Amino acid sequence: MLQWLRRYRRELLAGDIGAGIVVAMMLIPQGMAYALVAGLPPVVGLYAGILPPILYALFGSSMTQSVGPMVIISLMTATALAPLAAAGSGLYGVLAAQLALLSGVVLLVCGLLRLGFVANFFSRPVMSGFTIGAALVIAQGQIEPLVGADLPAVHLPSLTLGLGSLALLLLARQYLAPLLVRLGMGAGAADTGARLAPMVVVVGATILVPLLGLHEAGVAVTGDVPSGLPGLNLALSHGHWRALLQPALLIGFMIFLISMSAAQTLALKRQEKVNSNYELIGVGVANIGSALTGALPVTGSISRSAVNFAAGAQTPLASVISAVLLALALVAPTGWLTLMPLPALAATIIVAVLGMFDLSTLRTAWRYDRGDALALVATAAGVLVLGVEAGVVIGVMLSMGTLIWRASRPHIAVLGRIAGTEHFRNIERYAAETVPEILMLRIDSNLFFGNVDAVNARIEEELQARPAVRHLVLVMSAVNSIDTTALFALKELNPALKLRGIALHLAEVKGPVLDRLKQSELLGELTGRLYLSAVMASDELSRTTRAASLCPQI
Incomplete structure (x- = not known):
């Protein structure tokens, strides 16, 4: 706990400050968008980026992990709460925080019991299948806000703004980093700059809303974003503990897997080691903190952690700086956040999940082990047809089933x-x-x-x-x-x-x-x-x- 702070050196500060600023700029549109995926008010996504990363910095094991809202966990939250309350209602928000609390307690207990080894029982093909299925479900859910209505009846101003934002983001994803390199920027800085394209596009779209009168023309916006920091309290619905227990276990499991994946990837680049039990404790305490601020379940974000690393983060102080900047953004006037157009936010979500749609694991598994390839496809199909929770259960069963099948037929x-x-x-x-x-x-x-x-x-x-x-x-x-x-x-x-x-x-x-x-x-x-x-x-x-x-x- 806080070993990194005891060994902190002054020369690390510049990298942490720079990374903290970059991730904070990335978190504003991303957090609001992921809150919408979860069926919550956009400001809740900002709340989830304040206390959780600070608590993770105290207890977690990764030096460059960025903890906060993440699109897959947001989707699982929406799936779990949909049968229990109407999205956007007061009860829905209470249940989201309660779900974060339950998931956090489960993770914390597992960490204290040293159960970090359970991450080894979810195979990479099955994890990839779940990610592909979730990406398709998320992208499908963003079509309506992107075009402003159900297909084929679309709202032309919303469609224009949404598709324009989508096109700009896709072009930036493909060509912006090479363009910045040709303009003389370093490769690392160019990559970081390209990753900030969603922030630039959303800010640009927000400026267009009052200039062109898009809100009066019917383009949906985020609406009132309350200024000020979230209060520390714990509102609970005692009649929903049993209904939330199963999804809390599944969400907690996915939080740990995603967080470990991001932490291990970055640890390899830094030639460091990640302690799986400390990781359980870190994300567990972070989720309890998220519940105390009335937010939603959080985890380490693979894409945001990569940006944090590329921007020069050296220690968890970078995440603390990001959290402080988010808090300052909420303390300052938030009127400009009110006019963020939902079609532009939907475009950022779609582009973000496109990065999750990776078929390389499927191609490799098909050549190397058809059983793993079929498990990948079955998990993705389970998410698409039966839902996210069922997809997680199918993935776990296939992972364990494959292990048992192979062990029962030794060479x-x-x-x-x-x-x-x-x-x-x-x-x-x-x-x-x-x-x-x-x-x-x-x-x-x-x-x-x-x-x-x-x-x-x-x-x-x-x-x-x-x-x-x-x-x-x-x-x-x-x-x-x-x-x-x-x-x-x-x-x-x-x-x-x-x-x-x-x-x-x-x-x-x-x-x-x-x-x-x-x-x-x-x-x-x-x-x-x-x-x-x-x-x-x-x-x-x-x-x-x-x-x-x-x-x-x-």
Whole structure:
């Protein structure tokens, strides 16, 4: 906690101040837009950018993470609250803060219990599928505010302003950074400048509203934005705890995954380490802070964190500076925020989610592992067809299901000896020599209750194909654990093989596994031997086999 502050040096201050200013400018239109996605008044998105990043700076582990509203979490918030209250109502705002509180408490408790390892159980293809599905849902939801009405009946001034803003943002996304580089700006500064294009476009569109009388012409604007800082209080609806618990768990899970993804990406660039348990505590406390200011669930933003890093942020002080600047913007007169046109904000949201629509993971997974590719597509389809919460559940189930499926069907290789060496390899991949009386099987997985039947079936299949086998050697170099069910399976296999005249041997058993086997009766009952290496097993059993074959002739 605050280790970065104790080690702070004066030369870091310029980078933190510059990054803080840039992110604050980015957060004003972004926060307001993401609040609209969540079905909340735009000012709530600004509230979510004040206290949460300050609290994360106290407890989080990333030096350049930018915590605040994020479009996917906003969409999940809207999905969770839609059946419970009307968007924009007083109850809706109370439930949004209550959802942030529940999510924050769940994250904080998980951090204190050191459950950060759960991030490893959500595969990258499934996460990508969820992101693609959410991006499509968000973009679809912004069509109406972009054009000013339902298609095909559109409001021409709104459509013109919305499509114009969208075109400018797309052009800036593609060409602005190279243009700034050609004009003499450094690559890093040019990239940061290009990322501020939404702020410039929204400010420009806001200026056009009074100049051209667009508000009087029917263009929707944000409306009154109350000035002043949010009060610290906790309004709750006690009748909705149970209804909010499940979505709070799902949203908390996604908050952690998104935050960890952003933090780890930036940590790699800075050659730093991110502590997953501190990250849980950091985003947990940030969400509790968001609830206290009447805001919505927050997380680390991948795009905003990248801007923070590119703008020169060195420590969490950059996020604290951004929060202070946002607070000052609310203390100052907020009349100009009132005239922000919703079509321009919708354009910024659409362009932001376009960056989430990345098919590279799908292409790679399709070439490398069709199962992962199908899981990606199924998760995206689940979000589109069944909704965001169902999509998260489908993603988690597919991740765990894929893990269980693969663990229950371990790879087992028949080993042979490479001529003239002491190396044993899979006979399906190498021209390796085998002895008819000896079957050597390498089990490339831990042995547990979920795969012992598959292992026994494979052993029987290989024995049926090799009737001359008198010695079965299980090479355990890839086995890190054997559970009780698997131990009983080995104990039952041992006498069953003996009745068929086959001895069971173990080779290359790892130390921790051997220590546990010594606590059982298996080693004492083994019909064969325990060998230090596959080479020793092969040499000794080959000599035994040759001697046995010569006995009838002597």
